[in-house]
Structures are given as C-alpha cells and as structure tokens.
Amino acid sequence: MNRPSGQIHGDRRDRELGELLGIALAMFQENIGIILGGTAITMIVPALIMVPVAIGIAVMGGGMGGEGAQVDPVKMLPLFAIGGVGLLVTIIVYMIAKIGFTVILLKIAKGERPAFSEFTSNMGYFGNFLAASLLVGLIVLAGFICLVIPAIFLGCKLIFTPLLVLDRGMGPIEAMKESWSLSEGQFWKIFLSALAYMVINTIVSFIPIIGMVGSFVTFPYYELLICALYRSRTGDLAA
Numbered sequence: 160m161n162r163p164s165g166q167i168h169g170d171r172r173d174r175e176l177g178e179l180l181g182i183a184l185a186m187f188q189e190n191i192g193i194i195l196g197g198t199a200i201t202m203i204v205p206a207l208i209m210v211p212v213a214i215g216i217a218v219m220g221g222g223m224g225g226e227g228a229q230v231d232p233v234k235m236l237p238l239f240a241i242g243g244v245g246l247l248v249t250i251i252v253y254m255i256a257k258i259g260f261t262v263i264l265l266k267i268a269k270g271e272r273p274a275f276s277e278f279t280s281n282m283g284y285f286g287n288f289l290a291a292s293l294l295v296g297l298i299v300l301a302g303f304i305c306l307v308i309p310a311i312f313l314g315c316k317l318i319f320t321p322l323l324v325l326d327r328g329m330g331p332i333e334a335m336k337e338s339w340s341l342s343e344g345q346f347w348k349i350f351l352s353a354l355a356y357m358v359i360n361t362i363v364s365f366i367p368i369i370g371m372v373g374s375f376v377t378f379p380y381y382e383l384l385i386c387a388l389y390r391s392r393t394g395d396l397a398a
Contacts, residue, residue: 171391172391172393173391173392174391179387179388182396183383183384183387186383187379190267190272194267195375197259197263197264198379199375201257202378205249206249208252209246254288254289255285258281258282258284258285260277260379264379264382265325265386265390268386268387269395270397270398271397287329287331288321288325291324294331294332295320295321299314299317315342315346316338316339317335318385319337319338319389320335322386323337341389342392349385349388352384352385353381356377360374
C-alpha cells in the first residue's frame with residue numbers, strides 16, 4: 160500500500176466495507192510491530208497485576224482455617240479489601256493502556272507514525288474516557304435488559320464515542336451525540352464487522368495454542384477497522 164503518510168485522496172466519507180477491510184489490513188501490516196506490542200501491553204499488563212493479588216488472597220485465605228472451619232466474616236474483610244483494591248488498580252491500568260492503544264490506532268488510521276510514548280502521554284483524557292466508556296456500557300446494558308436488538312443498535316450508534324473523546328477532546332455527552340451523527344447510515348458496516356470479529360474470535364478460541372495467539376491479531380485488527388471507519392467518516396482517513 161504505497162501512499163504518502165497522512166495523504167488524503169478526496170473526501171470519501173461513505174466507503175464500502177470491503178474497501179475499509181483492505182485499508183485496515185494494509186495499515187495493520189505496515190505497523191504490525193507497534194500494533195502487536197500495544198496489544199500485548201493492553202491485554203497482558205493488567206492481567207499480570209491480578210496474579211500477585213490472587214496469590215495473596217489464596218495464601219491469606221488458606222491460613223484462615225482448614226476444611227469445615229467456620230468462616231469469620233470479620234476476618235474475611237482483609238481479603239475483600241485486597242481483592243477490591245487489586246480489581247480497581249487493574250481497571251485503572253487497563254483504561255490507561257486502552258487510551259494509549261486507541262490513540263496509536265487513531266494515528267495509524269490517519270497515516271501518522273505513533274510511538275509507544277502514547278501510553279503515558281494521554282492520561283489527561285482518563286476521566287472523560289472512563290466516563291464515556293461507562294455511559295455507553297450502561298446504555299447498551301439497558302438495551303439488553305429491554306431486548307437484544309436495541310442493545311445492538313445503541314452499541315453501533317455510540318461506537319465512536321471513546322474515539323471522539325480522544326481525537327477531539329470532547330466530553331462524554333458531546334461525544335455520544337457526535338457518534339450518533341457520524342454513525343448515520345453505517346449500521347450494517349459496524350454490525351457486520353463486530354459480528355465477524357466475535358464469530359472468528361470464538362472459533363479461534365477453541366483451537367489450542369492458536370486460540371491464544373489468534374486473539375492478538377483479531378482484537379487489534381477489529382479495533383483498527385473501527386478507527387479506519389471513524390477516520391473515513393470524519394474525512395481524514397489516510398488512504
């Protein structure tokens with residue numbers, strides 16, 4: 160895929176899904192090092208934090224009595240505290256990693272060459288990014304409580320919300336409104352992309368060893384595809 164970095168050919172804001180799939184694949188191949196490295200940071204680092212927490216809980220829990228021993232709720236409080244703090248730290252680290260990784264993918268979709276420093280230089284977005292993610296998640300969850308179809312529709316309409324927070328510095332509500340507008344007429348592209356990702360990821364996950372490695376490819380490619388679709392809608396997709 161020979162193109163000058165960042166060059167935009169025309170104002171094509173409604174590209175076909177097939178074209179976007181090809182563009183995302185070419186971008187993935189051109190930036191495979193930082194993409195796979197960023198995927199590892201995003202997926203592995205938060206998980207590693209929970210390992211010592213789980214070990215600590217297991218050790219402390221084992222020392223509170225053997226089989227059949229009555230559990231004292233008061234003595235269990237330290238375990239709940241350790242577990243709660245560990246979970247909170249894991250969520251914070253994951254959100255920071257997700258912000259950095261998303262910024263990297265947004266820059267790649269724009270034709271830029273990002274660096275791993277994005278993982279530490281965008282923490283100012285943490286509050287709005289977390290709030291936007293929680294709001295979208297709660298809205299989609301409410302859709303699931305009603306029926307599955309509303310949840311799917313809402314998820315597709317609001318999918319650009321976190322991207323707008325990072326790319327344009329919008330607040331959560333403003334980003335949700337803009338995502339609703341940008342996703343107009345794009346429902347089937349977003350839905351089919353997400354469906355294909357889930358189906359492929361589910362199938363691959365059942366294959367020993369390959370399943371573990373496969374998620375390191377399917378996850379970032381899908382995320383990059385959504386960023387490419389977003390850039391196409393905003394008119395600054397570098398392709």
